[in-house]
Each structure stands twice: as structure tokens, then as C-alpha cells.
Amino acid sequence: MDTAKCRKKALFVDRDGVIVIEDQIDSYERIIYKPHVFEALRAISRETDYELVMVSNQDGVGTPSFPYESFAGPMERILETLAGEDIAFDDINVDYSLPEDGCPGRKPGIAMLSDYLDGSYDLASSFMIGDRLTDMELARNLGAKGIWYTDKKMEIPEEYSSVIALNATSWLDIAAFLACKGIETHRTAEISRDTRETKIRLKADLDGTGKGRIETGIGFFDHMLDQVVKHSRCDISGTVDGDLFVDFHHTVEDTALVLGEAVLSALGEKRGVERYGSAVVTMDDTVALAAIDFSGRPEFMGSFRFDYDYIGDFPTELIRHFFRSFSSAARCNLYLEATEGGDSHHTAEALFKAFARALRKAVRRIPGETGISSTKGVL
16 A cells, blocks of 8 residues: 555645735734635635645734734634635644744744644645745745745745745646646736837736736826726736837837737637626716627727817827727727716726726636637637
């Protein structure tokens, strides 16, 4: 009999910075969960044979600056919420000491995990998920592998190269790595475009949280692109170096083309996506409507106009051109409409917000769906 197959495997999981945001969580208001943690942990729990083990340092619990009662209530709420999402930890290990105490149970020390060292666990096939290198040190001390969970991709230090099996920036990446069915990694694309008129570098993540910024050197345009990032909840960042000494046309057009190309690339075969999205946004004296269909057939229709030719130094005609160019590159059908007579800035901003929110709905993945939303079988 292969005794290794009979031994249990553990998934050691840090709490702060991994399950919830990094903070001294001494009140219910400070509990903020990391994106996708519920769906990922639930899938891991259901579809793998790892025991879930929480391992956390909670500095100075029981001291006047962090009374035990302030820790216990939020901790209980976190565990109750996880249980409500069908996620149950098999073991909870919390060290309350301060760094200067030198406690052997404090991570990366392993004294409080002695039960896992008796030979009944296959630690070489177990993992420690943490956001700090001390968590990776704990993995090494246990004889396990580490999953380093960071906000962005990091270069793995040489001394941890044999320990860190994955540098993940999302719980979806972690779940996919642990071979869970139905969990997909982030849909991302990175596009570069160099012409005599513009040089563009852009990254897009359709499964983000609305972080990032596209810098074009055109103040008003950057402000509109901020709306796209925020309201689409896609993580988009990039730089655009355009021939602004000529005018804004090439920069606006090429930014739209690259953004559309990035979205199209990230969508891939478009399996399991909603495909259609629509939104209505009101902003003071303007109402804007957007509808989008990632049909593979580019078409733009715009029913809006501006009372003035410029918003600041930005030509309002370029707004229509931006959306037309995006539609062409993303190979989508895009319709935009706005009420007439509103403040031009409000009209433009409402259009960009409505577009972003329609985009957000159209690229959304339908849980459990792997087909293509078309009777043709292809988009």
C-alpha cells in the first residue's frame, strides 16, 4: 500500500490579507473580504481533499490596544460568514503574541502546528497560502509548498524559489491551480501598438475590481477613461504616447482601438459570457443609455449630440469617434443614446459611464455555463 496516498493533505490559509483585507480587524466595519474568496474556497472545499486550516498571527490580542473582545466578535463573524458560504475550516490556529515576544508558535514558527508533524499528513503535497514572505517561510519550515498571494505579480526571491509554487494575484488563480472544476483564471490581455502617430501599452483584466488608469496626456479624456475603468469593474492600465502636437485625434482613436482589441482578446471564444449588456445612467440634467452585443459583427449607432464643439480643449466630435473605433476593434454592436440639451460634460460622462456598465454586464461570466450564447455556435 502506498502510505503517501493514505495520508491527509492540508491547505494552510492565512486570514488577514488573504481571506480579508490586511488590517487589525477589531470591529465589524473593518471586515472586508478579498475578491472571489467565497467561490474559490467553496470550490476547493468541495472538489479537493485538502483539510482547510487557518493560521494567523494576531498581534497583541488581549492587550489594552487590542482587547480580546474586539478580536473575538469579528473573528466569529468571519467564520459564520464563511460557513454560510458552505466553507468550513477544519482547524483554527491563532497566535496572539507580539513579534518581540519571540513566541515559537508565531509564524513563521510552527509550534502551534505540531499536530501536523506526526506523519499523518503529506506535507510535501500540502500548501500554505499567504500574502507575506514569512508565510512562505512557514511553508518551508513545515516541508510544504507556498502559494504567495499578492496584489500584483512579484519576482520570487531566489531563496524562496524552491518553496513558492505559485505567485497568485487572485483567488481564481489559486482555485484553478489546485485543479478545481468550474473555476477559471482571470481573462486578461496585454496589447502593444506602435505607429508613427502613437505608442500604446495597455493591460486589461475583465475579472478585476475596477482598478487602474490609462494615461494619455489629455486631461478630459483621461477623466472619461477613469469612468470606464471604475464602472466596468475591469482592471485596465496603460500609457499612451501620442502626437498631441498635431491634435488629439490619433491618440483618442488608437486608444479606443487598443482597448477594443484588449477586450476582444481577453474574451477569447466568449464561452459562458452574457454577450449582451445594457445600462441607463442619469447624471444631473442628462440621461444616457448604452447597449452592447459582442456578436463578432462591428456596428456603432449613436443618438446624441453636444451643444458645444469643445469641452475645455477636447473636441466633442472625438467622443463619437472613440466609441466607433472601440466597436470596430472589439467586433461588437454598440448603441449609445443621450438626452439633448444637457451640460456637455455631463452628457459625455454619462455616456462613458453607461458604456462601462453595459460592458460590465456583457463580459460577465454565467456561473456554470461553458457554451456560446448563439444558435450559430460561434461569435
